[in-house]
Amino acid sequence: MTMRRARQITSSRLLPVLAAGLLCGVTAADELTTGKDSPLEVPAWLFPLNPPAPATAAAPAADAGRALRLPGATATFREAELNNLFFAPDWRPDSHLPMPAIVARGRAPQVFACGYCHSPTGQGRPENASLAGLTADYIVRQVADYRSGARRSAWHGPYSPTDKMAQVSQHVTDEELAAAAAYFAQQRLTSRAIVVERATVPQMKVVGFVWVAEPDGGEEPIAGRLLETAPDPVRHERRDDTMRYLAYAPPGSLQRGEAIARSGGEVTLACTSCHGEGLRGAGPVPPLAGRSPTYLLRQLVAFRNGARAGPGGQPMRPVVASLAIDQMVAVAAYAASLPP
Ligand code: HEC
Ligand code: HEC
Numbered sequence: 001m002t003m004r005r006a007r008q009i010t011s012s013r014l015l016p017v018l019a020a021g022l023l024c025g026v027t028a029a030d031e032l033t034t035g036k037d038s039p040l041e042v043p044a045w046l047f048p049l050n051p052p053a054p055a056t057a058a059a060p061a062a063d064a065g066r067a068l069r070l071p072g073a074t075a076t077f078r079e080a081e082l083n084n085l086f087f088a089p090d091w092r093p094d095s096h097l098p099m100p101a102i103v104a105r106g107r108a109p110q111v112f113a114c115g116y117c118h119s120p121t122g123q124g125r126p127e128n129a130s131l132a133g134l135t136a137d138y139i140v141r142q143v144a145d146y147r148s149g150a151r152r153s154a155w156h157g158p159y160s161p162t163d164k165m166a167q168v169s170q171h172v173t174d175e176e177l178a179a180a181a182a183y184f185a186q187q188r189l190t191s192r193a194i195v196v197e198r199a200t201v202p203q204m205k206v207v208g209f210v211w212v213a214e215p216d217g218g219e220e221p222i223a224g225r226l227l228e229t230a231p232d233p234v235r236h237e238r239r240d241d242t243m244r245y246l247a248y249a250p251p252g253s254l255q256r257g258e259a260i261a262r263s264g265g266e267v268t269l270a271c272t273s274c275h276g277e278g279l280r281g282a283g284p285v286p287p288l289a290g291r292s293p294t295y296l297l298r299q300l301v302a303f304r305n306g307a308r309a310g311p312g313g314q315p316m317r318p319v320v321a322s323l324a325i326d327q328m329v330a331v332a333a334y335a336a337s338l339p340p
Pocket of ligand 2: 261272288295299316
């Protein structure tokens, strides 16, 4: 990146910080002096990792070339297409505007198709992020933060989805990014997860970076976790962006989360004061309602631990400084349960 470009990004990103600060009666200077609490331990359940691939590669299945389908979709794809990161499987072409090339195909060898991970309609999946309903300006600024390294995964080790996002940010051109941002900003978000409170949850395994209930595994205590599961692992693996995930949260989470969101719950600032009524977003401050609770919780942890430290995120530092993980779980579950 050239010096000139670096300066432009910095100054254009200060405006939203100031705007958000003014909106909520906090100044940028206040924010920079707070947030000094000790780092949170990142819970391992928040980053379900795929089991290691078998040492000897499995022979291709005899039916690897067969046409795969989804309920209610006329398109068909083969296994190899669903594993190609330069191809966004478009099951329902009528559900969105024509995709820009960078969204549909990316640009080999470095820029994977945005729509492969974030889906053609921008609904995203629990292991990445929804982009539908964000503003184009916010999308551009976030990719700039990945590019500069100011935004990283909250997870301490390798995490392929975010590592690939970082790779994309390094190589996407400003023109390609502008086209993708304008496109996703026009898509509408649908509620990503059904949130249910449960004292016990099924035993889980991991499929494609998300939890899946073991059919005959029995139950175990939820123990403070927020577990977002794919109710149908086949639809998850085929990248069906009309499937809603099923998120388990500890009993009482939604009520506690609502109190924090609306009033700060005596521990922090009210989320609605910046994220707007119903957490549907306000100007430069992104929407939270109806988004994946896994994604939201990862971001809260990332702000708290400094893994997400871009200039636009400074207003979030005092917000998370005093939040414990169970309070973050509660407010993420509540936000996810709201209509987008
Ligand atoms: C290999 C998968 C993958 C591809 C391809 C990909 N992303 Fe991402 N993206 C992710 C993941 C994972 C995250 C969330 C990372 C985190 O937790 O911070 C993310 C997050 C984002 C965010 C942040 C959203 C928010 O609400 O702050 C934006 C914006 C974004 N991606 C844009 C893009 C664009 C534009 C492209 C195409 C040029 C793209 N991504 C391609 C995986 C991907
Ligand atoms: C003082 C204003 C302010 C308050 C109060 C606030 N936020 Fe934020 N929040 C922001 C801004 C600004 C951003 C965008 C950060 C960026 O540009 O990187 C943000 C981003 C986020 C994100 C990341 C969204 C994304 O698309 O990646 C989450 C999650 C979040 N806030 C949750 C909360 C929760 C939960 C609360 C209440 C406990 C809260 N925020 C209170 C200003 C605020």
